[in-house]
Amino acid sequence: MNTSRLPAYATMAFVLLVVLIVAANACLYIVDEREQAVILQFGAPVASRTEPGLYFKAPFVQEVRRLPKTLRFWSSGQEVLKDMPTADGKKIEVSAWAVWRITDPKAFVQNLRTVEGGEAAVMVRLRSAIRDVITAHDLEEVVRSTDRKLTYSFQDLLTVKGQDAIVVDVPIVAVAQPGVSGDVRMGREKIMDLVGQKVAMQIKQEGGSVDRGIELVEVGISNIEFVPQVRLAAFERQKAFMQSIAAGYSNAGLQRKQEIINQTNAEVERLLGEGEQQSRVARGNADAENIAKTAAAIKETGDFYEFVRTLEMYQEALQGKTRLILTTDSDLLRLLKSPTAGRNPTPQATTSAE
Structure with missing residues (x-):
């Protein structure tokens, strides 16, 4: 080899x-x-x-x-549906999502070519269907699924209890809440089912005879909020609501303060009145006791007291240059002539010479 x-x-x-x-x-x-x-x-x-x-x-x-071959997820992300008016005149912004998959790859390539083209087809038709359906329903139909009674943290009456169990009801104008005006006929779930049906029909070509090769599995809304102008107005209204609550507490506090001041003043007036009454009673008792003792002393001294009082009166009357015109039967004249004339003469004993 x-x-x-x-x-x-x-x-x-x-x-x-x-x-x-x-x-x-x-x-x-x-x-x-x-x-x-x-x-x-x-x-x-x-x-x-x-x-x-x-x-x-x-x-x-x-x-x-x-x-x-797996499920594909599309989300609107930052591209939200803006300025969407509902049937009751509320303007909202909606963020949507969709789950879809390719069912017929040959038809998919013939009509949409790439995965990006399929997402674009789903996005355009979903946004259009959501806009058509939401604008035909009230806001409460879009955000609620049942007509159960809603509960709120704030009530129409603010109850303030004082330390003495005094209840004060302060009226407050409550903020109007969306979605409470009537019964829910369809609800959010049925509305999204309607959106899914519309998107599924729009994905097909005109006439509905040829499929685009994709299937819409599920659609939904991830977020609903008011437009910025409405959000700002709602914030201002909520701020006014909170300020009204604060004013209610403040007014209730001022009212309670005035009640305490009035009660304190009434108690002070009552104590002062009782003290004045007791003082008058004590003064009256002292005056009565003084008068009684004076009367008893006058009764005991008799003519001597009357004589002393007469002298004191004459002393006061004859001070300074005083001119008196006296009658012959005047007691003062008799007193000036003889100091003993004003008193009752005492009987003298007579003796005879032996």
């Missing part, structure tokens, strides 16, 4: 192996269980593969476009 030809055979074998690998790569392809494939021949879809496995294709003529 000629060993000089071995390198040439090895080179030919290596080249042949490379050619086989390239040919196999051009003719064979594998479909994973999480994906599906569409065979394109000169750019037109000719076949689809939805089951995992090893498949053949014509080399250099056909190409494989792989598509996800």
